[in-house]
Amino acid sequence: MDPYTNPDQQSDTTLQAMITRLEERAKHSVFERMIRDYIAEIPKDRPLVVLDFGCGTGVLIRALEPVLHPDSDLYGADISSRLLESARALSEGTRIHWDKVEPERLPYSSETFDVIIMHTLLSHVSNPEATLKEAARLLKPAGRLIVFDADHAGTTFGLPEYSKMRECDFRLTSAIASHPDICRQMTRYLKAAGFELRSHRSHVLSECGRGDFWLSSVKGFARLIPALGILSEAEGEAWVKQMLEAHETGTFFAAGAFYTFHAGRAS
Numbered sequence: 001m002d003p004y005t006n007p008d009q010q011s012d013t014t015l016q017a018m019i020t021r022l023e024e025r026a027k028h029s030v031f032e033r034m035i036r037d038y039i040a041e042i043p044k045d046r047p048l049v050v051l052d053f054g055c056g057t058g059v060l061i062r063a064l065e066p067v068l069h070p071d072s073d074l075y076g077a078d079i080s081s082r083l084l085e086s087a088r089a090l091s092e093g094t095r096i097h098w099d100k101v102e103p104e105r106l107p108y109s110s111e112t113f114d115v116i117i118m119h120t121l122l123s124h125v126s127n128p129e130a131t132l133k134e135a136a137r138l139l140k141p142a143g144r145l146i147v148f149d150a151d152h153a154g155t156t157f158g159l160p161e162y163s164k165m166r167e168c169d170f171r172l173t174s175a176i177a178s179h180p181d182i183c184r185q186m187t188r189y190l191k192a193a194g195f196e197l198r199s200h201r202s203h204v205l206s207e208c209g210r211g212d213f214w215l216s217s218v219k220g221f222a223r224l225i226p227a228l229g230i231l232s233e234a235e236g237e238a239w240v241k242q243m244l245e246a247h248e249t250g251t252f253f254a255a256g257a258f259y260t261f262h263a264g265r266a267s
């Protein structure tokens with residue numbers, strides 16, 4: 001059901017909702033800070049070959065372009081021609097290479113990249129282990145893998161009734177991510193793919209009273225619910241209405257955690 005697993009098979013309306021959501025959330029100050037946080041750890045004093053694996057509209061590699069060493073080579077790779085089309089349009093005048101790829105088979109030689117970033121990719125791929133193994137093949141021996149993802153399994157939108165809230169959270173997050181629990185599996189997956197976990201960082205993004213980041217996610221869900229079929233149209237409308245009312249009356253609650261994992265190839 002996860003629309004990010006096969007964007008090119010989505011309707012124009014769903015695809016546009018996905019593009020809008022990716023672009024909007026990247027501009028949110030808290031999300032931006034989480035990105036800045038791990039960008040700060042990437043060396044800037046020498047040229048690097050960097051891959052944004054699962055780049056979507058390219059928000060991440062576009063943010064990196066002006067801050068990295070000017071002789072760096074930057075690549076955005078994605079399975080979706082349609083998202084790459086918007087990435088190209090949004091990055092005119094930059095020196096980013098955009099490549100359409102097959103899942104788990106990227107058109108680059110082994111040990112090409114100094115840095116590989118997977119920014120909210122792994123929770124959406126059909127095979128996270130194979131995707132990480134491909135990253136291990138592509139990374140230089142001293143290279144760095146950065147995996148940033150949402151712990152969708154813990155994302156929650158407050159409703160007055162706990163059992164209903166659990167049910168809606170489960171249905172929505174299972175529909176929006178193929179692997180809502182990816183962050184909880186990362187230590188195992190990294191090890192199995194030949195990586196060594198060097199460090200990790202977690203961020204909680206919570207909103208109490210009024211919504212902002214999570215409210216725009218609710219609006220995104222409102223556009224996606226009919227296509228995802230996770231809630232009936234009436235249930236979906238009622239859920240969105242409750243969230244908007246909670247925001248209006250200052251009783252909104254939503255929270256979710258995000259993780260950044262830094263890894264290198266195991267010695």
Ligand SMILES: C[S@@+](CC[C@H](N)C(=O)[O-])C[C@H]1O[C@@H](n2cnc3c(N)ncnc32)[C@H](O)[C@@H]1O
Binds near residue numbers: 056118
């Ligand atoms: C949630 S979006 C994230 C896009 C971008 N990294 C961002 O955070 O704005 C997930 C992206 O992964 C891409 N994707 C899904 N499966 C993939 C795979 N096996 N290999 C490469 N990209 C994939 C989708 O096309 C989509 O662009």
